[in-house]
Amino acid sequence: MIRTPLRPLATVLRARDGGHDPALIEAANKRRRHEAMRDKARLRAEGRLLVMAAMFFCAFLTIGLRMGTLATSEPEEPRASVSGNPIIGQRADIVDRNGRILATNLQTYSLYAHPQDMIDPIYAAAELVHIFPELDEEKLLENFTSDRKFLWVRKQISPEQRQAVHDIGSPGLLFGPREMRLYPNGPIAAHVLGGASYGREGVASAEVIGVAGVERQFDALLRDPANEGAPLELSLDLTVQATSEQVLAGGMSLMNAKGATSILMDIHTGEVISLVSLPDFDPNSRPAVLTEGDQSDSPLFNRAVQGVYELGSTFKIFTIAQAMDLNVVNPNTMIDTTGPLTWGRFKIRDFRNYGPELSTTDVIVKSSNIGTARVAMMIGAERQREFLDGLGFLEPTPIEMIEAPTGKPLLPRNWSEISTMTISYGHGLSSSPLHLAAGYASLLNGGTRVEPTLLKQDAPQQGERVVREAVSRRALDMLRQVVVRGTASFGEVEGYEVAGKTGTADKPLERGGGYYEDKVIATFASVFPASDPKYVLIVTMDEPVETSGDEPRRTAGWTAVPVAAEMIRRVAPLLDLRPEVETIEPIGVTLTSN
Secondary structure (H helix, E strand, C coil), X not given: XXXXXXXXXXXXXXXXXXXXXXXXXXXXXXXXXXXXXXXHHHHHHHHHHHHHHHHHHHHHHHHHHHHHHHHHCCCCCCCCCCCCCCCCCCCCCEECCCCCEEEEEEEEEEEEECHHHCCCHHHHHHHHHHHCCCCCHHHHHHHHCCCCCCEEEEEEECHHHHHHHHHHCCXXXXXXXXXXXXXXXXXXXXXXXXXXXXXXXXXXXXEEEEEEHHHHHCHHHHXXXXXXXXXXXXXXXXXXXXXXXXXXXXXXXHCCCCEEEEEEEECCXXXXXXXXXXXXXXXXXXXXXXXXXXXXXXXXXXXXXXXXECCHHXXXXXXXXXXXXXXXXXXXXXXXXXXXEEEXXXXXXXXXXXXXXXXXXXXXXXXXXXXXXXXXXXXXXXXXXXXXXXXXXXXXXXXXXXXXXXXXXXXXXXXXXXHHHHHHCCCCCEECHHHHHHXXXXXXXXXXXCCCECECCCCCCCCCECXXXXXXXHXXXXXXXXXXXXCCHHHCCCCCCCEEEEEEEEEECCCCCCEEEEEEEEEEEEEECCCCCCEEEEEEEECCCECCCXXXXXXXXXXXXXXXXXXXXXXXXXXXXXXXXXXXXXXXXXXXXX
């Protein structure tokens, strides 16, 4: 900075030469200097005021915008922030095809303790046992008087229990908010839904994870926040499912069966409308897995998907349909049924003597093992295996359940000629009832492959062709004759034209090979209505015995068929199927006058 002198020498000398007072020069320079300093200070102050005004304007604008945002937003409960990866407690709902809730979430609380904050641990332990009788008072008291700083008491409590604990008045008993998985329909569709449990847990939230069924299969989807809570829509119909379970439970009790399963499936879309496995369980309180014994005795075991059985004579229609598709036989071809049919040390017999020969149709209607085996010999092992593979019988079903891969069919080690003969009538190859439902749907929907699905579909599946459409129609006509005049006569349901095939297979021994003499797997595979097939229904019963007569009866015609007929009678109206009732034409009209 350059300072101007107050008494410049040149200016002073000129003032003296002109007779002026040099002191005035100094005074004028001081005045100008002070004026310049004042102007500079004023400019600095004005700049600071302008900056402060701009800062206040921005601050008030930010506050105003935030207040406006909060005023227009939905109110939310505050959430505690946590370090690390947050626990995602939210889980999407599961609904049926009509949007009815199958699984949802319920806000609840957990109960935990800080023993060091307890005033009277003896009283607290005693009162907690009154509220939760399953707790051990001695163990609680031991934990409350120990050096532990944290203790879970109950991971999940009801509002009533929370109030009762609150009334104890102990500062060391605390509650944490969390969501629990709720199945409002109890055991209905239990094996499909599976169940859920807690994963990572904190005092303020808990992670709900699927442990079985579609809950496990779609666990990532149900927990994904990107889906914004959109529900998982299944193909099940809640009303049909509940009705099927009720009918099957009654039939299982009436037929003294150890277990039972049923599958109702749309033959065009592959949608599973109902899937029942008995005995069942309540997914709200899922039982523990068996650690010893036969897992099929557990209520957790899904007989429809995991159970693989020899399904008996229900397989015969596949053999006959393939033979017709290969032009080996037609419905009227006469088949030699002279028995027994001997192959090495094996003898194949029929349930009763049907005479020297039967037409192809009657081989199905009367369920001749000998006739079906002879047709299978015309087909050959390689072509039979290829055909069954095309229907999905050689691999686990692709249904959307975590248990599906465990339902792997049991195949013969060597697909020999005798295996070809026995497999043709449902022995020597074990598969699940769901395999059978998919096979019947593929064969009888016009002849195109259908895979079962638990997700709602908007259009029919366009699978590969397995048989010609004409063959599919002929096979359907044969199965209709089984109900009209064959082994499934109890399956007739007025107005719904049921077609189907019975199957009774001896139950194999658990060890050592061979079969039980008095235990069977009875199955009825049906389709309705036969004139315009829409649905396949499979009913399988484990060790049924019908005892209304003088002697016990175990065949499917006496056990599985009546149960399936009652199920069709009950669910068909729920599926919007109107019964076809034959109308009687009036013989004549008499006109009268008043």
